[in-house]
Every structure is written in C-alpha cells, then in structure tokens.
Amino acid sequence: xxxxxxxxxxxxxxxxxxxxxxxxxxxxxxxxxxxxxxxxxxxxxxxxxxxxxxxxxxxxxxxxxxxxxxxxxxxxxxxxxxxxxxxxxxxxxxxxxxxxxxxxxxxxxxxxxxxxxxxxxxxxxxxxxxxxxxxxxxxxxxxxxxxxxxxxxxxxxxxxxxxxxxxxxxxxxxxxxxxxxxxxxxxxxxxxxxxxxxxxxxxxxxxxxxxxxxxxxxxxxxxxxxxxxxxxxxxxxxxxxxxxxxxxxxxxxxxx
Amino acid sequence: xxxxxxxxxxxxxxxxxxxxxxxxxxxxxxxxxxxxxxxxxxxxxxxxxxxxxxxxxxxxxxxxxxxxxxxxxxxxxxxxxxxxxxxxxxxxxxxxxxxxxxxxxxxxxxxxxxxxxxxxxxxxxxxxxxxxxxxxxxxxxxxxxxxxxxxxxxxxxxxxxxxxxxxxxxxxxxxxxxxxxxxxxxxxxxxxxxxxxxxxxxxxxxxxxxxxxxxxxxxxxxxxxxxxxxxxxxxxxxxxxxxxxxxxxxxxxxxxxxxxxxxxxxxxxxxxxxxxxxxxxxxxxxxxxxxxxxxxxxxxxxxxxxxxxxxxxxxx
Numbered sequence: 001x002x003x004x005x006x007x008x009x010x011x012x013x014x015x016x017x018x019x020x021x022x023x024x025x026x027x028x029x030x031x032x033x034x035x036x037x038x039x040x041x042x043x044x045x046x047x048x049x050x051x052x053x054x055x056x057x058x059x060x061x062x063x064x065x066x067x068x069x070x071x072x073x074x075x076x077x078x079x080x081x082x083x084x085x086x087x088x089x090x091x092x093x094x095x096x097x098x099x100x101x102x103x104x105x106x107x108x109x110x111x112x113x114x115x116x117x118x119x120x121x122x123x124x125x126x127x128x129x130x131x132x133x134x135x136x137x138x139x140x141x142x143x144x145x146x147x148x149x150x151x152x153x154x155x156x157x158x159x160x161x162x163x164x165x166x167x168x169x170x171x172x173x174x175x176x177x178x179x180x181x182x183x184x185x186x187x188x189x190x191x192x193x194x195x196x197x198x199x200x201x202x203x204x205x206x207x208x209x210x211x212x213x214x215x216x217x218x219x220x221x222x223x224x225x226x227x228x229x230x231x232x233x234x235x236x237x238x239x240x241x242x243x244x245x246x247x248x249x250x251x252x253x254x255x256x
Numbered sequence: 257x258x259x260x261x262x263x264x265x266x267x268x269x270x271x272x273x274x275x276x277x278x279x280x281x282x283x284x285x286x287x288x289x290x291x292x293x294x295x296x297x298x299x300x301x302x303x304x305x306x307x308x309x310x311x312x313x314x315x316x317x318x319x320x321x322x323x324x325x326x327x328x329x330x331x332x333x334x335x336x337x338x339x340x341x342x343x344x345x346x347x348x349x350x351x352x353x354x355x356x357x358x359x360x361x362x363x364x365x366x367x368x369x370x371x372x373x374x375x376x377x378x379x380x381x382x383x384x385x386x387x388x389x390x391x392x393x394x395x396x397x398x399x400x401x402x403x404x405x406x407x408x409x410x411x412x413x414x415x416x417x418x419x420x421x422x423x424x425x426x427x428x429x430x431x432x433x434x435x436x437x438x439x440x441x442x443x444x445x446x447x448x449x450x451x452x453x454x455x456x457x458x459x460x461x462x463x464x465x466x467x468x469x470x471x472x473x474x475x476x477x478x479x480x481x482x483x484x485x486x487x488x489x490x491x492x493x494x495x496x497x498x499x500x501x502x503x504x505x506x507x508x509x510x511x512x513x514x515x516x517x518x519x520x521x522x523x524x525x526x527x528x529x530x531x532x533x534x535x536x537x538x539x540x541x542x543x544x545x546x547x548x549x550x551x552x553x554x555x556x557x558x559x560x561x562x563x564x565x566x567x568x569x570x571x572x
Contacts (some may be wrong), residue, residue, distance in 0.1 A: 057456055079456035093456045095449030097516030102442055107457030109439050116437055 007066075007086070008033045008197045009054065009166050014063035016049055016221075023049045024060070025221045031167060036198040038208040038229070041218035042241055044075050047201045050091060050218070054199070055087040056080035068165070081107070084165030088172060090201075092155040096144030100136060103143050106160045128157040133183035133219065148175030153179040156184060166197040185211050200251060205237050219243055264519060266409045267510045271290075271525040282536035289539055294410045296418060300486070302531040303424035304329075304479045306501040306524060309509070310424075311432040312473030313523045316506050317435065319448035320375040320466050322362060325502055327386035329495030330481030334390050335488030336406070337399040339473025340481040346405040360386070361473020365466030366501035383433065383570060385498070390492050400489035420482045421496025427478065444468055448515020504555040505530055513559060 007030035016024040024046045031037040039047045039054050052058040054065060056075035064169045065072045067083040081085075093105050101118070104125045111116040134153035136146065143154055159167055169188065174180035188211055192198050202208050208215055209229050216242045217225045225240055232240075283290040308325050315322045317520035336353035340346060360382065367378045412419045444465045446454045455461045476495075484490045507513055508529065509522030533554075534547050 028299050033363035055456070076454050076458070078460070081458040087456070089456065095446050097449040097512070097518060098442075098446060102446070103453075106446065107459050109442065111439055114438050114440075115433075116439060116442060118437070192308065235528065 009199075010066040010070060011050070011054060012064050012117070014050065014053060014060045014065075016053065016058065021219050027063070027218075027221070027223050029216050029223060029226065031166065031197045031199055033197040034192055034195045035214065036192045036200065036212045038212035039199060039201045039216055040205065040208055040237065040241055042182060044220070045218040046220055046221040047065075048170055049121060049221075051087065051170055051199065051201060052089075055085055055089075056081070063105070073153070074108050081162065081164070085168065086159045086164035087163040087168040088152075088155045088159050088161065088170060089253070090170040090174070092133075092151055094143045094154060096102075098144050099142055100129070100139040100146075100154055101152050104128060104139075104161055108158075110127055110165075124161070125157065128161055129153060132156060132180075132187060134180055135198060146185040149177050149180045152176055152184075153180065159192075160187075164196075165237045167191060171201075171202060172200055173202070173207065190225060191205065195211060205234055205241075207232060209237065217241060264522075265508065267279075268519065268522055270523065271509070271522060271529065273569040275525055275529050275532065278532050278536070281537070282532065286536065286539040289536060294422075294461055294535065294539075298528075298531050298535045299421045300418050301535070302527050303418075303420035304483055305476050305498070305501055305505060305531060306424040307427055307479040307482070308498055309523045310427055310500075310507040310520060311472035312502040312506040313431065313436065313509065313518050313520055314377075314441075314444055314468050315472045316503070316511045316513060317448050317515060318444045318465065319451070319467065320368065320465070321379065321489050322361075322469065322472045322476075323379040323499050324365065324382035324386060325361070325472065325479075326495035326498035327390070328357050328360050328476035328481035329385045329472055329483060329498060330390050330491070330493065331360065331386045331485030332477040333494050334394060334399065334480060334492070335483055336404060338393070339525065340402045340406055341399060347405065349406070350409070350481060353481060354474060357480065358470050358474045358476020359474070361470040362466060363557030364473065365469030369462035369465040378386045387496070394490070394492045394493050398489045398491050402485070404489055406485050407488045408485075410482050410484070410488075420486065421476065423482065427475065428520055428524050431523075431531050435453070435518055435520050440464065440467070445516055445518060447519070448512070500555070501530065501551060504551055504558065508558040526558075549568065 010030040012028050014024050014027040027046070027050060029037070041047050041049065048056060053060050056077045056079055058074070059074065065075050067085065070083070074077060074082070101121050105121050109123050122139050129136050129139065132153050135149060136150050136153070143151055146154065152172070156172065172184050172188065176184060185207060188198055188200065200212065212229050213234065215227055215229050215237065216223055263556045288294055308329065312324065314323065332353045335356050336349045339349035339352060344352070352494065358446050364378055364382055367373050368375045406418070410420055434446065443454060445461060447461060447465060451461050480495065483494055506523055509519055509526035511518040530551070533550065537547055537550070
C-alpha cells in the first residue's frame with residue numbers, strides 16, 4: 001500500500017451546475033490510502049454530487065480528478081472501478097428482484113467460460129455477510145425482501161468484494177440498527193488500518209468524530225473548511241455545518 | 257423466508273398442473289385431441305410461438321417490450337423467399353435471412369439504448385415500417401415454391417419428432433441456460449431490476465440492452481424461417497398479431513412485466529397451455545374469433561396475477 005501522505009485521489013477545482021443551480025463550486029480535496037476522510041454538510045451541500053463525480057457517475061462541468069497519479073477528464077463508473085474506486089451509494093444501487101449474491105458480485109461475477117459459478121459466489125457471499133456481522137439467513141433471497149440494515153449490508157459487502165483502493169461510503173449506517181452500525185464503523189476503521197483510503201459522507205456527526213481522521217465541511221456547494229477530527233468538538237462541527245451560530249461564523253472568518 | 261427459487265418452482269408447478277388439467281378436459285371433450293397426430297400438430301404450432309416467446313422472455317425480463325417480432329417474422333420469411341426465388345442457395349438464403357432479423361433487432365436496440373427512445377415506440381414503428389416494406393416488395397401477394405431443401409426445415413423430422421419442435425426445444429434449453437446461468441442473463445435481469453445499479457457497477461447497459469433486442473430479432477427470424485418453410489410460402493401478413501401471443505405467453509409464464517424476473521421454463525409451459533387451448537377450441541369447432549378473445553383474457557389474468565404478486569411482496 002502507498003504512503004499515507006501521498007494522495008491516492010485528488011479532486012481539483014470541480015464545478016458542477018444543474019441548470020441554473022450551482023451544485024459544486026471550485027471544490028478541491030484529496031484523500032490518501034489508509035486515511036478516513038469524512039464529508040459533512042447539511043442537505044443540499046453538494047456531498048453526494050461530489051462523490052458521484054469521484055465515482056464517474058456524473059461528469060463535472062470543469063475540474064479534474066486524479067486517481068493514483070493518473071488524471072481523468074472523463075471518468076466513467078467503469079474507469080473509476082478499474083482505477084480502484086468502490087462506492088456505496090445512498091440509494092444503495094441494488095436490484096430488488098435479484099438475490100443477495102447477484103447484488104454483491106454485480107459487475108464482478110465469477111465465471112467459467114461465460115457461465116456463472118453460482119455455488120462459489122453463494123459461499124463467498126455468505127462469508128462476506130458473516131464478516132459484517134449482518135444476519136441474512138439465505139443469500140438466494142431477493143434483496144427487496146430484506147430489512148433496511150440488511151440491504152445496506154449487501155451494498156457494503158459488494159464494495160468489499162471489489163477490493164478497490166479507495167472506498168466511498170454515502171451514509172453507510174443510515175438504515176442500520178445499533179449493532180449493525182457498530183460493525184460497519186469497526187469495518188471502516190479496519191479497512192483504513194489495512195491501507196484502504198476511505199471517504200464517508202454522514203449526517204451522524206458523533207460517528208464522524210469517532211471514525212474519521214479528517215473532516216471536510218461543505219456548505220452550498222463549497223468546501224468551507226477541512227480539519228483534523230482531533231482538532232474539533234461536536235459543537236464546533238455542528239456550528240460549522242449550520243453556519244448560523246457565533247462559533248460557526250467565527251471559524252469561517254478564521255478560514256478566510 | 258421464501259426464496260426466489262421456491263416461489264418460481266411453485267408457480268411453474270401451478271402452470272404445469274393447469275396444462276395437465278387442460279389436456280385431461282380436452283381429451284374427455286374431443287376424441288381427436290389425445291392422438292399422436294394432433295399432438296404433433298400442437299407441438300409444431302407451439303414451436304413458432306415458442307421461438308418468439310423465448311426472445312420476448314429476455315426482452316420483458318429486461319423491462320423492455322418488442323412489438324416488432326411479428327413483422328420481423330414476416331420480413332425474414334419474405335427475405336428468404338425472395339432470395340431463394342432469385343437463385344440464392346438455401347443455406348445462404350437462410351443465413352442472410354437470419355442475419356437480417358438479427359440486424360433489425362440490433363437497430364431496434366441501438367435506437368432504444370443510444371437514441372434513448374422508449375422501446376414501445378421504437379418497436380411499434382419498426383412493426384409498421386417492416387409490414388409496409390413486406391407489402392410493397394411482395395405486392396401483397398404470396399411468394400411460394402422454394403424447393404425441398406428449404407421446406408425440410410419446416411416439415412422434416414428427426415426420428416419421430418418434427419424438426420421445428422427440435423429447433424424450438426433446443427432454443428428453449430439454450431435460452432434457459434443463458435438467462436439463469438450466464439453473466440449475460442444476469443445482466444438482462446438486472447437491467448429490468450435496476451438499470452442504474454448495473455451502470456454504476458461499470459457495466460455497459462447500452463451494450464447489453466442492444467444485444468437483447470438483437471437476440472429477440474434473431475428468435476423472430478428463426479420463427480419466420482420455420483413458418484415460411486412449413487407452408488412453402490412467404491405470406492405478406494405472416495406473423496401479424498403474433499407479438500401479442502408472445503407477450504401473453506411470456507407473462508403467463510411468470511416473467512414480470514416490470515422486468516427483473518423471468519422464466520424460460522415458465523414460458524415453455526405457458527406456450528403449450530395457449531396452443532393446447534387454441535387447438536382444443538378448434539377441435540370443439542369454436543370460432544377462431546373466440547380464440548382471440550381468450551388470448552386477451554389470458555393476458556389480462558396473467559398481468560393481474562403478476563400485479564397481485566408484486567403488491568403482496570410490497571406489503572411484506
């Protein structure tokens with residue numbers, strides 16, 4: 001694995017508009033392998049748009065993405081995955097009528113002469129699910145019949161199965177119960193410890209402070225601050241995100 | 257928790273039970289029904305619909321629709337007929353005809369995938385355009401007399417079984433394996449289930465969608481080859497309305513109209529159900545107009561059952 005000081009992914013001067021609405025304005029950030037970067041911000045701050053651009057789902061109007069030293073002007077999901085970016089989207093991107101195994105190995109199927117190795121994939125899916133401490137009795141059930149937490153577990157299992165170098169989680173514990181959330185957060189720390197870079201978007205600020213190394217705070221499509229999580233309290237983080245309080249304004253001025 | 261597999265098996269057994277019940281009732285109602293000759297007749301007729309419905313199973317599993325299969329059937333027959341009459345060898349005429357059908361499906365797929373036009377609109381247009389070309393090229397008259405080599409495809413037999421039956425059963429077996437055991441089949445179902453998920457996983461949805469249309473076109477072409485060969489004539493209206501039968505069969509077979517779920521085995525049984533029913537009604541001297549009504553009613557019942565199943569799933 002590469003050094004924790006050399007960025008694996010760098011987004012530079014990213015701009016994106018949807019019609020007349022500015023979703024992102026001159027956004028730059030970077031993340032190294034072995035590091036957990038949290039992106040925090042209120043609804044509409046541009047967090048999801050940013051990770052969709054980094055995953056190749058949306059093309060920016062301007063700006064560049066550099067992954068592993070290679071610049072991508074027209075990043076596609078296929079190129080991003082090949083470059084080592086794996087993403088769990090907020091909507092989880094699951095096929096509800098398809099079984100757990102098919103969802104986990106989507107785009108990464110194990111085949112022999114074009115035929116799916118169903119049994120092998122089922123067994124591997126069971127192991128991945130077990131490793132996440134998520135209980136799914138049968139990996140042949142359609143994902144649409146699972147609970148929110150189980151579905152999120154399937155999306156996380158898909159991400160792990162791809163063995164990327166940078167893992168992006170958009171609200172990784174949103175639909176999960178307490179134990180499942182703990183398992184996923186533990187997993188995120190473990191993966192970073194193993195050298196994976198991690199970007200996580202979360203509205204759960206205590207979780208951000210508990211897990212992330214750095215936090216990037218966004219407001220109205222702009223990055224307003226980047227901090228080490230050890231340098232900020234929960235209250236200060238809340239104030240920065242809302243931008244309405246005295247502390248938040250004060251930190252903003254300092255930033256400028 | 258009931259698995260996908262268990263639910264599918266239950267539904268397939270239900271269809272099989274329905275088919276057996278139908279055979280028993282018709283055997284008791286008509287003394288001609290339960291005979292080898294009539295059985296072969298039903299199987300022969302089923303072969304054409306089966307080929308069309310296999311393609312349609314892939315299509316509907318992917319959440320798409322192809323209304324042009326009946327016209328592709330007619331167009332392929334006309335192409336092969338004109339080529340043979342023009343002096344082209346049978347093998348070459350068959351190959352060109354099938355390639356033409358594949359190419360028409362490919363064009364449908366390109367328009368849907370890259371042109372981003374709804375499959376209903378694209379294939380509705382193709383359906384009418386092709387039928388128009390057939391009527392112009394044939395002057396609305398039959399083309400007939402193609403020689404023994406070509407008619408063997410529709411009338412020849414392998415042992416006691418007619419060749420069209422062998423072709424369609426082989427196609428069904430290949431279809432079942434492709435849909436349920438290969439990456440292509442899995443992507444086909446995923447396109448119907450959540451196209452965006454597939455796209456975000458780095459899979460070219462456009463490429464696979466285009467191939468599904470091409471495959472459906474090829475199946476319709478094979479059906480066109482059999483129809484033309486069997487009657488030794490390319491009829492200008494051949495295949496007209498067959499798309500509705502193929503859709504009815506596919507949905508009755510358990511393929512979800514919304515996509516994401518498909519069953520080739522279900523399609524095979526549903527195809528036999530529909531053709532046994534039509535054959536039985538003919539033997540009982542019931543007008544073919546009533547058969548049309550029956551097809552519509554079956555389609556309605558199949559969609560209602562499918563919708564009710566979806567509602568129950570949502571309520572779980």
